[in-house]
Amino acid sequence: MTRLLLLVGLAVVAGAVLGLAALLTLLARRIALRIGFVDHPGGHKSHTAVMPYGGGCAILAAAWVTLATGVALAALLPEAWIAGQFGELVRAYVGGIRERTAQILVVLVGGLVLHVVGLLDDRRPLRALPKLLAIIAVALFVAVVGRVRMAEFAGPTVSVVLTAVWFVVIVNAFNFLDNMDGLSAGVAAIVLLFLAICGLMAGQVLVPALAAVFLGAVGGFLIFNFPPARIFMGDAGSLVLGYVIATTSVLTTYHRSAEGTPPYALAMPLVILAIPLYDFASVVVIRLLEGRNPMTGDQRHFSHRLVERGLSRRFAILTIYLAAATTGLAATLLPGASLRQTITIGVMVLMVLAIVAILEAPLRRKA
Numbered sequence: 001m002t003r004l005l006l007l008v009g010l011a012v013v014a015g016a017v018l019g020l021a022a023l024l025t026l027l028a029r030r031i032a033l034r035i036g037f038v039d040h041p042g043g044h045k046s047h048t049a050v051m052p053y054g055g056g057c058a059i060l061a062a063a064w065v066t067l068a069t070g071v072a073l074a075a076l077l078p079e080a081w082i083a084g085q086f087g088e089l090v091r092a093y094v095g096g097i098r099e100r101t102a103q104i105l106v107v108l109v110g111g112l113v114l115h116v117v118g119l120l121d122d123r124r125p126l127r128a129l130p131k132l133l134a135i136i137a138v139a140l141f142v143a144v145v146g147r148v149r150m151a152e153f154a155g156p157t158v159s160v161v162l163t164a165v166w167f168v169v170i171v172n173a174f175n176f177l178d179n180m181d182g183l184s185a186g187v188a189a190i191v192l193l194f195l196a197i198c199g200l201m202a203g204q205v206l207v208p209a210l211a212a213v214f215l216g217a218v219g220g221f222l223i224f225n226f227p228p229a230r231i232f233m234g235d236a237g238s239l240v241l242g243y244v245i246a247t248t249s250v251l252t253t254y255h256r257s258a259e260g261t262p263p264y265a266l267a268m269p270l271v272i273l274a275i276p277l278y279d280f281a282s283v284v285v286i287r288l289l290e291g292r293n294p295m296t297g298d299q300r301h302f303s304h305r306l307v308e309r310g311l312s313r314r315f316a317i318l319t320i321y322l323a324a325a326t327t328g329l330a331a332t333l334l335p336g337a338s339l340r341q342t343i344t345i346g347v348m349v350l351m352v353l354a355i356v357a358i359l360e361a362p363l364r365r366k367a
Contacts, residue, residue, distance in 0.1 A: 006093075006200065006205065006208070007200060010196065010200075010208055010209060010212040011212075013066070013209070013212055013213060013216065014212040014213070014215050014216035014219070015216065016066075016216065017062050017063065017066050017212075017213050017215075017216030017217050017220065018216040018217070018219045018220040019220065020062045020065075020066070020216075020217075020220065021058055021059060021062035021063075021216060021217045021218075021219070021220025021221055022220035022221075022223055022224075023220075024057075024058035024061050024062055024220070025054075025055055025058040025220060025221050025223070025224050025231060026224070027058070028052075028054030028055060028057050028058045028231065029052050029054055029055075029224070029230060029231045031054060032052035032053050032054035032231070033052045037052065037053045037054060037122070037123070038050045038051060038052050038053060039051045039052075039053055039122070039232055039234070051229065051231065051232050052230075052231050052232070053122050053231070053232050053233075053234045053236070054231060054232075054234075055185075055221045055224070055225060055231045055232055055233030055234070055237050056115065056118060056119075056122075056233040056234050056235070056236030056237025056238070056240060057115075057119075057236060057237075058217075058220070058221055058233075059214075059217045059218060059220075059221050059233060059237050059240065059241070060111070060112075060115050060217075060236070060237070060240055062216070062217040062220060063213050063214050063216075063217040063244075064108060064111070064112070066213050066216075066217075067104065067108060067210070067213055068108065070097065070209075071097065071101055071104055071105070074094045074097040074098050074101070075098060075101060077094070079091055079094070079095065082094050093205050096205055096206070097205075097206070100206055102146075103146045103147065103148070104206070106141070106142055106145050106146030106148075107142060107146055107148065107210075107247055109141075110138045110139075110141055110142045110146070110243065110247075111240050111243050111244060113134070113137075113138050113141075114134065114135065114138055114171070114239040114240055114243050115236050115239070115240050117131060117134045117235070117239065118234060118235035118236030118237065118238070118239040118240065119234075119235075119236045121234075121235040121236075122234035122235055122236055128293065128295035128296070131235075131295075132168070132295070135167060135168050135171050135172070135239070135243075136164055136167075136168060138167070138243070139163060139164040139166075139167035139168065139246075140160065140164055142163075142167075142247065143159070143160045143163040143164060143167075144160060148163065148247055148250050148251060149163045149250065150162055150163050150166060150250045151163075163250060166246060166249075166250065167243070167246045167247075169277070169280065170242050170243075170245055170246035170249070170273065170276070171239055171242035171243050171246060172242065172280060172295075173242060173273070173276040173277060173279065173280035174187075174188060174238050174239075174241050174242035174245065174276060175235060175238045175239055175242060176276075176279060176280050176283055176301065177238070177276055177279060177301070177303075178233070178234075178235075178237075178238040179301045179303060179304065180227075180301075180303045180304070180313060180316070180317060181225060181226065181227035181228065181229035181313065181317070182222060182225050182226040182227050182229065182317055183303055183317050183320065184233075184237075184238050184241065185218050185221055185222045185225050185233060185237075185241070186222060186226070186317065186320075186321050187275065187276060187320060187321065187324050188214075188218050188241045188242075188245060189215055189218045189219055189222060190321060190324045190325050190328055191245055191272055191273060191276070191324065191328065192211045192212075192214050192215040192218065192244075192245065192248070193211070193215055193328070194272050194328035194329070194331055194332065195207065195208075195211045195245070195248050195249060195252065195272060196208040196211035196212050196215065197332055198252060198268055198272070198331065198332060198335075199211060199248075199252050201332065201335055202252060202335070204252065206251065207248055207251050207252045210244070210247070210248055210251075211248050214241070214244050214248075218241065221233060221237070226317075227313055227314050227317065245273070249269040249272070249273070250269075252268075252269075267334060267342070267346070268331045268334050268335075271327055271328075271330055271331035271334065271345065271346075271349055272327065272328050272331045274324075274327040274349050274352070274353060275320060275323050275324040275327060275353075275356075276324075278302070278353050278356065279301055279302050279303075282302060283301055283302075302320075302356065302360045303316050303317065303320060305360035306319060306320075306359060306360050308360075309359065309360060309361075319356075319359070320356075323352055323355075323356055326352050327349050327352055330345050330348055330349055331345075333345055
């Protein structure tokens with residue numbers, strides 16, 4: 001019953017944020033066109049007309065305002081009043097938010113920094129190294145100051161380093177995915193949905209709340225970004241989405257060692273994020289084999305390769321959505337899974353990736 005109430009509450013929050021994000025996206029589009037904050041076609045870009053930026057600002061504003069309001073209300077409202085109006089359960093949840101206020105603020109600051117870096121890059125493209133250094137700096141800040149860390153059993157130094165590497169990979173994975181209308185935002189929405197579900201299954205509150213807020217924010221933007229897009233989120237949006245997903249995946253408690261259960265659920269983030277990680281790894285390998293900088297943009301992403309095989313852009317995106325949803329759904333089976341079941345899930349994910357690889361393989365030319 002507790003989880004059901006929490007689920008309903010999170011759905012209401014996500015819906016409200018979606019409406020706010022949709023309104024802000026329309027406003028951002030109008031302002032971007034007025035001030036000339038637009039993306040011009042050419043180079044490795046696939047669009048053929050000038051497209052306004054600003055979607056990333058709408059996503060961030062809708063999510064950050066919601067989260068900041070929640071933190072402020074949790075800090076200001078008396079516990080006795082909360083218990084009297086909403087019951088002890090809500091009071092307990094609000095108390096949990098108060099205990100983690102400092103961590104939440106650190107996460108908000110880190111996302112804001114990457115948003116600013118993305119805005120600068122959207123306005124005048126930055127080199128790959130400064131962007132990479134900014135991502136590393138934010139990851140270290142969140143890991144050290146906010147104590148958002150993975151693999152803490154390995155010691156603080158190793159944990160911080162692994163967390164920084166994870167952040168760099170996931171942030172860049174969603175930045176790479178932002179190569180076609182609706183792709184990065186849609187995959188991010190699917191990933192956030194399953195992260196929220198897994199957080200609820202683990203009995204958490206902060207992680208599902210964070211995922212639900214951003215799910216709503218991305219959903220409101222996606223209304224205007226699904227092909228044919230009317231607005232782009234740019235790096236100001238894709239960097240923040242990757243950052244939030246990296247943060248959420250690290251914060252989720254997938255395994256409770258005190259219960260004596262096998263730690264197979266620790267593989268959950270890799271399963272949920274299998275499709276973005278596949279795109280990131282394949283693009284990096286292709287660019288390295290061709291002797292090019294792996295951070296230089298091109299049209300070698302697997303979404304482009306699907307289009308080269310004859311799929312329309314919309315069907316290519318829907319294919320990737322379905323693949324991401326399939327691996328996300330498989331991840332929900334990991335908690336409490338036996339070794340045999342975990343291996344089965346792993347094989348299923350590898351089969352999904354193999355199907356994607358076959359679909360995007362180059363066509364044979366007839367002699």
